[in-house]
Amino acid sequence: MATAHDPDMPTGALRQISPRVGRVLAPNPSHFTYTGTQTYLVGTTDLAVIDPGPDDAEHIAALLSAIDGRPVRAILCTHTHRDHSPAARPLADLTGAPIIGCAPLTLEDDGPRADAAFDATYQPDRILGDGEQVAGEGWTLEAVATPGHTSNHLCFALVEEGALLTGDHVMGWSTSVISPPDGDMADYMRSMQRLLDREDAVYYPAHGDAVDNPRRLVRGMMGHRKQREGQIVRFLERNGASHIPDMVAEMYKGVDPRLHPAAGRSVLAHLIDLDGRGIAAAIGDGRWQLR
Structure with a gap:
């Protein structure tokens, strides 16, 4: 690269x-x-x-x-x-x-x-x-x-x-x-x-x-997003109601900490999508949990 x-x-x-x-x-x-x-x-x-x-x-x-x-x-x-x-x-x-x-x-x-x-x-x-x-x-x-x-x-x-x-x-x-x-x-x-x-x-x-080889890349990127969604669901299953920075700290280990705020935005986007599909929900104090 x-x-x-x-x-x-x-x-x-x-x-x-x-x-x-x-x-x-x-x-x-x-x-x-x-x-x-x-x-x-x-x-x-x-x-x-x-x-x-x-x-x-x-x-x-x-x-x-x-x-x-x-x-x-x-x-x-x-x-x-x-x-x-x-x-x-x-x-x-x-x-x-x-x-x-x-x-x-x-x-x-x-x-x-x-x-x-x-x-x-x-x-x-x-x-x-x-x-x-x-x-x-x-x-x-x-x-x-x-x-x-x-x-x-x-x-x-x-x-x-x-x-x-x-x-x-x-x-x-x-x-x-x-x-x-x-x-x-x-x-x-x-x-x-x-x-x-x-x-x-x-x-x-x-x-x-x-x-x-664009289709291979697109398939890989879609798979990556689905894997990240799965990580979020499993994190909430293990830990219950949680804040996004705690999810980022576990899921983005090894990533430059300066990029963690941007990673948190993508985690939020996943959570909003999960909310729209009836899988997760915000509980009002910055935490998210599974429905």
Whole structure:
């Protein structure tokens, strides 16, 4: 697995990864973004820019260098966390391209990820519904609605290459954080099943390496979530009514403690899903128990 200092993933450089897809890595590595947010340029003669990334002058300059004067037909955002969409408006102002893609979302996120708070400045010129397309010379991008990580999350299928640009729904290095109130585990699992039912040949995630056996990865991620749900149920069976930090301390042994607050958000998402299915319930003092 690559690291933040991998010479094959230099920050700011355009790396061509398929005949129609290039990638530029933003300078925002962290425990949550891995090596940083990967902005994708789709097309050769004219372009679509997917997930323009943070509003960072160095990154925007790198994108303009990679665009190299070519027409930009669309700037597309998979979702509106602040490491994905804030550069959309300055890049649109510089290129004249419309901002197209996910719906705006200004819900306050009470989770632990300051770098992933929602981008309140995002104002699309056109919202893409599921199955709607944007096209240029030799490329067609189709929106695939994948709520779960966020309620407004879209993936984009590159029809000509059988590729799927997956944003944060499926990443090449880690599972996504599902953080209520907007993140929803039931939606996430339904969206994962939707991807499992597709026949994409490769995934290009916003964080981490390309995925060349995507259905195997999706099956593994779904299995991981089901295993985590089972751990939660067994913990509550053994211990009775319990607080989420106690569950995290046992279930995430060996994980960097700095990631425990984010893990707690995913545990909460599992518990809310279990509540909706009549398996667990909150009892009013921050504890959860089986029904």
